[in-house]
Amino acid sequence: MTDSPFPQTSFILTLSCADQPGIVHAVAGALVNAGCNITESQQYGSPDTGTFFMRVAMSTAAARTALEAQLAPVATAFGMTWALHDDGAPARTLILASKAAHCLNDLLFQQRSGTLPIEIPAIVSNHTELADLAAFYGIPFHHIPVTPDTREAAEDALRAVIAEHNIELVVLARYMQILSDGLCSELVGRAINIHHSFLPSFKGARPYHQAHTRGVKLIGATAHYVTPALDEGPIIEQEVIRVDHARSAEQFVAIGRDVEGRTLTQAVQWHAEHRVLLDGGRTIVFN
Structure with missing residues (x-):
């Protein structure tokens, strides 16, 4: 196993939207397309409000702008409220x-x-x-x-x-x-x-x-x-x-x-x- 020749950056994605089929698949696909390695993923669908919540930690050699470009269409399609955070930034x-x-x-x-x-x-x-x-x-x-x-x-x-x-x-x-x-x-x-x-x-x-x-x-x-x-x-x-x-x-x-x-x-x-x-x-x- 060799180290990647490209520097890796860690991000955390948080999101919420109306609960519906296909959210996890769509988010994971966008992250894969951006060259991300998902290191942690948690999700929860609230039966009280019908809202889906997700937190994903990842590492990637892609720039933030490229990652956001992959996620934006998914967020629009599902009506997400979302944010991309630099992992470890105090x-x-x-x-x-x-x-x-x-x-x-x-x-x-x-x-x-x-x-x-x-x-x-x-x-x-x-x-x-x-x-x-x-x-x-x-x-x-x-x-x-x-x-x-x-x-x-x-x-x-x-x-x-x-x-x-x-x-x-x-x-x-x-x-x-x-x-x-x-x-x-x-x-x-x-x-x-x-x-x-x-x-x-x-x-x-x-x-x-x-x-x-x-x-x-x-x-x-x-x-x-x-x-x-x-x-x-x-x-x-x-x-x-x-x-x-x-x-x-x-x-x-x-x-x-x-x-x-x-x-x-x-x-x-x-x-x-x-x-x-x-x-x-x-x-x-x-x-």
Whole structure:
């Protein structure tokens, strides 16, 4: 076996369309015609919405333009919504945080370790407590304070950071501010939030203490896309862990922080790897 004399480039194709016969055959044929070697392929037909979803990873010596030229007629014939991504290209990610460091630290550590395919050009916070953590990782820190009187101006400043750094993904890593409906709409499908999975049962302050008082047996976290409906966006990942009466409220908090960090990082990884597709109010995750 000899190496190809032509350099190989890896791509990921994601698509959705009305479910119908022949989609996989047509897509595979177009990729073969473009000289692609398919290295991973997953598909799912939603019985609830009648929508077909597909994610294909491939390598090819063909240029992106040639590959797109082969795929375009197929996409038109089936009425596809589709995108071709450079495999391995890190998603340019803006992280929003407030005072809690655990989720931010997990994201920064995993990114620096090379296990999280994102690039973090900036961190934004409405407080200054996390500036030292950002400095430790060598990432520019933007303090954008938020008050009822400055909320609109603060969101405009946030939009400016997003535009300046060509941000593809916004991650709310325990950012304790509610984004406006307008900004949520602008970020649909590219903003991820994390919260304790007690919502909506334990709303408001000190949710872990509320859970402790009620004697819950499972605690956890939910990572979801941000939408104008508060904490009701399509869910990407959830994790729970069992607890019992011997645990204190403070231990609930500590356990919850660990779960939140893992859950958010996993959701960000799947999004950055183009494994998450939206199916109405829920997600299809090709993990």
